[in-house]
Amino acid sequence: MSPLPDKDLRIVIADPNPLRAAILRDGLAEAGCAQVFVFDSFLDLERRLAEVAPDIVLIDLENPNRDVLEQMIRVSGAQARPVAMFADTSDAAMINAAIDAGVSAYVVDGLKKERVKTIVDVSISRFNAFARLREELAEAQNQLADRKAIDQAKGLVMKAKNISEDQAYAMMRKVAMNEGKKIAEIARSILTAAELLK
Amino acid sequence: MTRTLRIGYLPLTDAGLLFVAAAKGFDREEGLAFDLFTETSWANLRDKLAIGIYDAAHMLAPAVVASALGLEGFIAPMIGAVALGLDGNAISVAPPLAAGIRARLTGDAADPVATAGALAAIVAERREKDLPPLRFAHVFPFSIHHYQLRLWMRLGNVDAEGVRLTVTPPPLMGESLRGGYVNGFCVGEPWNSLARAAGDAEILHSCRVLISDCPEKVLAFRADSARAEEATPRAAARAIRRAALWGEREENAREFCGLIAEGLGSGVTPAMVAATLGKDGESAPWLRLDAAATALGGIQALWLYVLIAAHGQAAVSEQFSVRARNAFLGHDQALAPKAPAFFDGPFEEKTWRAILAALSSARR
Structure with missing residues (x-):
């Protein structure tokens, strides 16, 4: 046709x-x-x-x-x-x-x-x-927000425990695996807790 | 066995009996489970019912009659199984127009003849000054709102050329008034009250002062499926009537209004619903959701056909009058409702042509 x-x-x-x-x-x-x-x-x-x-x-x-x-x-x-x-x-x-x-x-x-x-x-x-x-687009934005939360949480853990970036990341990943959660969720929990304890 | 009914509705107070029937289990007592879906337009409800995405829909009563007549825009005839209430609309105008009407009133502000007369004066002044026509919004070509606006304007002999009628979705009425895109509108609740609460509108009249006990919305089914299996629409009708009976009892009034407000969401309070229904102890009801208001019969469908034809939307024919009468599923004689009166006289089956002629000749 x-x-x-x-x-x-x-x-x-x-x-x-x-x-x-x-x-x-x-x-x-x-x-x-x-x-x-x-x-x-x-x-x-x-x-x-x-x-x-x-x-x-x-x-x-x-x-x-x-x-x-x-x-x-x-x-x-x-x-x-x-x-x-x-x-x-x-x-x-x-x-x-x-x-x-x-x-x-x-x-x-x-x-x-x-x-x-x-x-x-x-x-x-x-x-x-x-x-x-x-x-x-929504997915990309979520990823970006996750990335940001993880970086901020990592900074807090490094400072609190006086450890390196890699160590802080490994620690967060371990907690995430143990609790069956995503690393970004753990990062947000850390940020919320830090906010409360300010 | 419970049969699930997918029902689409628009967020209006007269969808209330659907919320109450589902929340209080009256649907299940009739062997049905109401699965409710909120929609954005009458056109969507019509189309999704026609193609079977919904089993039933909250629908404008005149649209059901228009579909039974096979008028433009309807792919499948619908049938009304039960009325979802009577009346419920109001005419609201922007505050500047309300002030203009008050300034020109020669009678009581509660009298629609007086307000329409004042509107006629404003329209005439505007034409003299070559100002653009006033714009009034209703909700759909085949809607009681449309006819109520025209009937009101006719009471004051408003020059039809000086007013433009348009359609605006109910949730956008207040905003359209504020933006100056329309000067007034006729819409169902909660949209008058919400626009007033936001300071965008003044409510001029509950439409009950124009005609009372107007069939307004019905629960519509596709005519072919309803005719093939009448048990389902009849069971749905009973569930709605039970919800209305339950709501009539004074001890249930609070919960009844609460369930409707909750179903509507978006800033609607139980007090607003109570005022609309006249259950707050001070307001006269605008909207009837009592059990008698759920009855639906052929005489109402014929009455609606007269309105449709009088406004030039359908031809005048014996055949159409017969088809219109069958647009609603009949009920027990005991429940047979009356049609609202036109011109202070009762509307009777044998006089429809005379009434139609009177309405048409008065149309300007």
Whole structure:
């Protein structure tokens, strides 16, 4: 099957999260969509929607402004329908994947199902990519915080026991192993105790 | 055997009977286990119920009727099994608009005809000065809030061109008022009280002064699954009614309000809930969560269809009126509720066309 000519589709991404919106826009650009508009706020949405006259509006499922969009679409006269409408045909798997990823799409009536599928598939994979990125970021931040706590605790132990850095670390690791805990948890206990005993 | 029901809800005081039924085990007494999930939008509740992520949902009564009519936006028809209360909304405005209304009042501030008249004067002045229209928010295209705002404005012959109606999610109402994005709103509790407590809003009227005993939210199921197995929605309805009966007893009032406040969280106090329900010994109730307020019947669904059609959201047809009547699961005759009155007269099945015509002609 030849790639679908999607460059004339007008797509609005309604997402106050700039990072996710950027990831989604890049994904759609790679898929050949040239006319992508990002709305980062819902203020004055009615006028801006009328200006763009999109074929598809993409929005985070958990965004409470979905109800605003329902009204705006009615008022602006665009006959857009939520993507769940496609469940009546066949693609329940696509609907479930969209729900899992947390993306909701409003699609203008009369748009071919295959074209919508391409867009929704890209959105799902990009929303998932964003979720992974966010997890990785959180993980990196946790590691950084752990590292910092361990260093501080190590300093306290070195000073209190007048031992070397390596010895202090070995000591903390031993306690962690004996108690079945992570070394960062032990480090935080030391910091809490030191705070109390100040 | 206990059957688990996944139920989605929005954080509103009229989700209260769900919290109470689950906390006090009324669900289990009916062979069910309510598993409650908080949601962020009516659209989400509608879609997740339609595709089977939820078995039941806290839902706007007019949205259930609209889905039964197959109106735009609904993929699967829903059915209402039990009412989750009657009334509960209020109209609030930003303090400057409240002051403007007071300054132009020619009657009692508690009379919605007087306040709407004052609003009409403000709207006319603004048009004369070429100021942008006032903006009022409701919560969903098919919501009692939407119709209540319009009914109130009609009482004062407010020029419809001078006011814009928009939708704002209830948790953002106060902030939208503070930011000047809207000038007033109609929303359910606790959002009026919270906005007032934050100094963002003045509450003008409980909507009970416009129409009392409005079907507001219902526990909705997918129509096909409910029709295939009526035992489950009926058992859920009984559990809700038991929770309401329990709450009616004076000795349980404190715990009842406490459970609802706890279920809502985010700054809602038992005293706030008690005031909304008229259980604090001083306030008139805005919201009814008593057992009689859980009854649901075809006459209410027909009443809702009249509202939907009068506001131009559905065609007027005999076929639609029949479909609307079947949007709610019927109950014992003894529990059959009445529909609220329009124009001081009772709403009866045989007069719906006349009432619809009267409502539509009065619409500006």
